[in-house]
Amino acid sequence: MATIELNNITKGFGTATSSELVLDHVNFVSNAGEVTIITGPSGSGKSTLLTIMGALRNPDAGEVWLSGTQVNQLSQRDQDHFRLEKIGFILQAHTLVPFLTVHDQFRLVDQVKPTGNLTPAHQQELLETLDIADLKTHYPAELSGGQSQRVAIARGLYTQPELILADEPTASLDEARVTKVCELLAAAAREQGKTVVIVTHDDRMYPYADHLYELLDGQLRQRR
Numbered sequence: 001m002a003t004i005e006l007n008n009i010t011k012g013f014g015t016a017t018s019s020e021l022v023l024d025h026v027n028f029v030s031n032a033g034e035v036t037i038i039t040g041p042s043g044s045g046k047s048t049l050l051t052i053m054g055a056l057r058n059p060d061a062g063e064v065w066l067s068g069t070q071v072n073q074l075s076q077r078d079q080d081h082f083r084l085e086k087i088g089f090i091l092q093a094h095t096l097v098p099f100l101t102v103h104d105q106f107r108l109v110d111q112v113k114p115t116g117n118l119t120p121a122h123q124q125e126l127l128e129t130l131d132i133a134d135l136k137t138h139y140p141a142e143l144s145g146g147q148s149q150r151v152a153i154a155r156g157l158y159t160q161p162e163l164i165l166a167d168e169p170t171a172s173l174d175e176a177r178v179t180k181v182c183e184l185l186a187a188a189a190r191e192q193g194k195t196v197v198i199v200t201h202d203d204r205m206y207p208y209a210d211h212l213y214e215l216l217d218g219q220l221r222q223r224r
């Protein structure tokens with residue numbers, strides 16, 4: 001069963017006519033165990049598409065199916081619950097809570113989703129892999145761009161989600177760390193059967209993708 005399926009998604013903003021749709025009847029499927037990369041110029045609608053996949057935003061028309069459930073038909077409350085249980089977001093704005101330390105960013109997740117998260121030992125291992133284990137007492141304002149990006153990645157993986165949606169997850173990372181992050185995301189797909197969808201301009205990530213798409217003029221085209 002497809003883990004994520006988009007059928008005929010359209011989305012415009014404001015007074016968009018059909019010729020200005022950000023997403024113009026987009027279809028997409030991604031299965032468990034696969035890494036998919038979506039690329040495309042700035043403003044082409046990649047983040048819009050990713051937030052629709054993750055039920056953070058509703059399309060104007062079309063269907064979003066996740067693990068056999070049509071999420072855009074659920075009530076707001078059920079969408080929130082579904083998202084929390086099944087989806088890990090690594091968003092373009094790193095969305096760390098400014099008044100919480102790195103350690104407490106994860107405790108906040110525990111409060112809203114108390115079960116099914118990484119054990120303390122596995123969390124520690126993840127933080128060490130991302131080289132942020134020494135930053136637990138730091139506040140977001142005390143982190144570099146790359147450090148806060150890696151905290152956001154760790155937080156996205158912490159809930160062990162079925163679907164991992166990442167928006168430019170390597171934008172502020174150096175070569176070695178890009179490799180680490182790619183290996184983590186690829187392992188999540190290949191070893192744990194997660195579905196991973198990444199929006200990125202970073203061609204260093206392309207070799208890790210099973211499928212590569214380009215979003216252009218509202219259309220999603222498969223490149224490989």
Ligand SMILES: Nc1ncnc2c1ncn2[C@@H]1O[C@H](COP(=O)(O)OP(=O)(O)OP(=O)(O)O)[C@@H](O)[C@H]1O
Nearest residue numbers: 013014022040041042043044045046047048049092
């Ligand atoms: N909430 C919104 N209200 C109005 N217009 C929006 C909104 N969100 C996005 N847009 C518009 O939709 C288009 C696509 O935006 P989106 O953020 O999805 O692009 P993107 O491909 O992610 O770009 P980038 O590579 O710069 O992150 C842009 O023209 C943007 O201005």
Ligand SMILES: [Mg+2]
Nearest residue numbers: 046047092167
């Ligand atoms: Mg974007």
